[in-house]
Amino acid sequence: GAVVSQHPSWVICKSGTSVKIECRSLDFQATTMFWYRQFPKQSLMLMATSNEGSKATYEQGVEKDKFLINHASLTLSTLTVTSAHPEDSSFYICSATQGAQIETQYFGPGTRLLVL
Amino acid sequence: AQTVTQSQPEMSVQEAETVTLSCTYDTSESDYYLFWYKQPPSRQMILVIRQEAYKQQNATENRFSVNFQKAAKSFSLKISDSQLGDAAMYFCAVPFQGAQKLVFGQGTRLTINP
Numbered sequence: 212g213a214v215v216s217q218h219p220s221w222v223i224c225k226s227g228t229s230v231k232i233e234c235r236s237l238d239f240q241a242t243t244m245f246w247y248r249q250f251p252k253q254s255l256m257l258m259a260t261s262n263e264g265s266k267a268t269y270e271q272g273v274e275k276d277k278f279l280i281n282h283a284s285l286t287l288s289t290l291t292v293t294s295a296h297p298e299d300s301s302f303y304i305c306s307a308t309q310g311a312q313i314e315t316q317y318f319g320p321g322t323r324l325l326v327l
Numbered sequence: 328a329q330t331v332t333q334s335q336p337e338m339s340v341q342e343a344e345t346v347t348l349s350c351t352y353d354t355s356e357s358d359y360y361l362f363w364y365k366q367p368p369s370r371q372m373i374l375v376i377r378q379e380a381y382k383q384q385n386a387t388e389n390r391f392s393v394n395f396q397k398a399a400k401s402f403s404l405k406i407s408d409s410q411l412g413d414a415a416m417y418f419c420a421v422p423f424q425g426a427q428k429l430v431f432g433q434g435t436r437l438t439i440n441p
Binding site: 243245249253254255257260302303306315316317318320321 | 360362364369370371372373374377418426427429430431432433434
């Protein structure tokens with residue numbers, strides 16, 4: 212149980228285009244979903260927290276107009292990187308929890324984004 | 328400030344031996360969980376073990392155990408009988424802001440020598 216999927220796993224796009232990444236909880240309802248960014252050989256950095264039906268809460272320094280997050284249902288959250296640039300190239304990981312408090316976060320397999 | 332510190336960027340151990348990874352943190356939360364996650368080359372984050380802060384007994388999951396020192400805010404991971412499949416990046420994670428989000432340490436890269 213507690214499986215989280217991400218799609219796509221790999222995406223290459225041209226500079227200036229937008230890319231959407233989906234995060235789904237397959238066998239549970241996710242009260243809260245989180246989006247992380249991970250640069251090579253570095254730790255996970257939280258970008259934003261999203262709750263179903265409400266606006267996402269962004270961490271300091273994360274541009275909300277550049278990284279659009281939508282949490283339309285209890286099983287789906289999307290991250291859209293708008294007007295992508297090479298510096299947005301990174302590994303993006305989502306996670307989900309079932310309750311209001313963080314007991315355990317279940318992670319998706321990640322999406323590798325390369326912007327040319 | 329929210330800080331989670333893993334002071335060992337890299338560790339190596341002989342197969343079948345025991346290794347301990349350290350983690351210290353600073354939190355004002357009173358009731359929380361602490362986590363160790365493993366990230367193998369596939370980059371999938373895998374939960375290794377979690378500790379409930381209000382429990383004095385250290386958590387154990389098969390070959391993995393923790394040494395939780397609440398007063399010292401220390402949370403180390405011990406891996407016994409190391410196996411080649413244990414090779415990975417290991418991250419400890421601590422919740423902040425009313426336990427609504429996790430902050431991760433810098434990670435420790437564990438190498439298992441056959």
